[in-house]
Amino acid sequence: MSKFDQFKAKLRPGQTYRRADLAQWSTAVDRHLKEAVQAGVLTKLAGGLYYAPKQTAFGKAPPEDDTLVSTFLKGGPFLLASPNAYNALGVGTTQLHNKTVVYNHKRHGKFALGGRTYDFRMKPAFPKKLTAEFLMVDLVNNLDQLG
Incomplete structure (x- = not known):
């Protein structure tokens, strides 16, 4: 299992994260954040604020x-x-x-x-x-x- 897959496995759909919160799971947090956003695993909401989208029957739900x-x-x-x-x-x-x-x-x-x-x-x-x-x-x- 790659480091990125390990990072991805920690994310929970429907949760929002700060970059500082995600840094505990990765030694290359900026690279993993960039990969996660490109893969659609995370959505960037604002500077340093990310959301793991929750999939619904109508598509990706916005954060609560x-x-x-x-x-x-x-x-x-x-x-x-x-x-x-x-x-x-x-x-x-x-x-x-x-x-x-x-x-x-x-x-x-x-x-x-x-x-x-x-x-x-x-x-x-x-x-x-x-x-x-x-x-x-x-x-x-x-x-x-x-x-």
């Missing part, structure tokens, strides 16, 4: 948001939210948005990961799960960004 953001941030805590959640409050917002907001303690800014843009916002405190109260306060705080 939770898994991708957790790998990008090197763990939690974080809260995924979308302005679409405001629609459930019943306050008259009905527009749909194509963005995901990530409340966290580590990163701030907009990052393109795997073809999607995530808006990372550093907050000192946020709940573990979205609540109506948090959404209402967040709605008021982001009124200027709504259509």
Whole structure:
């Protein structure tokens, strides 16, 4: 079994990896990453961030948001939210948005990961799960960004 095959055997479909995480399985990690991307075993999502695609009946599935953001941030805590959640409050917002907001303690800014843009916002405190109260306060705080 070649070194590349040994490296490939460690990868799990549906998982996201940082280059530093993969370096433990290879002495030539950059070469193996290049080979894995060319072979379709890994997909490069961003600099130093990779995804082992999960095959479905409809083709290769994109990474789960939770898994991708957790790998990008090197763990939690974080809260995924979308302005679409405001629609459930019943306050008259009905527009749909194509963005995901990530409340966290580590990163701030907009990052393109795997073809999607995530808006990372550093907050000192946020709940573990979205609540109506948090959404209402967040709605008021982001009124200027709504259509």
